[in-house]
Amino acid sequence: MRGFTEWNSNERDDSSSFAVTLEGHADNNNESETQLPLANVARIMRKIVPPNAKLSQEARETVQESATEFISFVTSEAAAKCLKEDRKTINGDDICWALENVGLNNYAAASRRYLQKYRDDELQRLAASQGCPADEEYLRLRLFEGNKETSRDR
Structure with a gap:
């Protein structure tokens, strides 16, 4: 399987994505430092296959x-x-767009869907920690849009 740098340099016209993605890693020749941990990959794979199935080293590495x-x-x-939008932080919406x-x-x-569920859960967690009611509209106004007065506050 060819590497990411090979794909990017041979098939992409926009080399800026290569520079942004690998910034700080261009001199890194140790491939194991740029791979997902094999134990984590194997654990995920084991959850999917039947309990008596075996996973070869080659399968895990692939x-x-x-x-x-x-x-x-x-x-x-x-x-x-x-980079085009002159932002330094990649967020969940950017990943979904990509x-x-x-x-x-x-x-x-x-x-x-997962991102929305995550945000809703974070909103509920934040509300609980601040002792706010769990009404979504109220929470969004109070927690994310500042201390705007709502009809409930009056």
């Missing part, structure tokens, strides 16, 4: 490399978008 390539690819798309941009609409839709 999935490790593929998952790392996938993450690098999507992140480079999101980083290029942030998934759509590369044609992975099903993954983008699932990621957007």
Whole structure:
């Protein structure tokens, strides 16, 4: 399987995504430092296969490399978008946009649902820690838009 840098330099016209994604890592020749941890990949794989199934070292390493390539690819798309918008932080919406941009609409839709659920859960957690009621509109106004007065406050 060819590496991310090889794909990017041979098939992309916009080399800025390469520079943003690998900034600070260009001199890193140790491939194990840029791969997902093999133990984590194997643990995820074991959750999917039947309990008595065996996973070869080759299978684990292939999935490790593929998952790392996938993450690098999507992140480079999101980083290029942030670079064009003069932003330094990639957020969840950027990742969802990148998934759509590369044609992975099903993954983008699932990621957007997960991202919304995550944000809703964070909102509830924050409200509970501040002793606020759990009404979503009230929380958004009070916690994310400042201390604007609502009809409930009057």
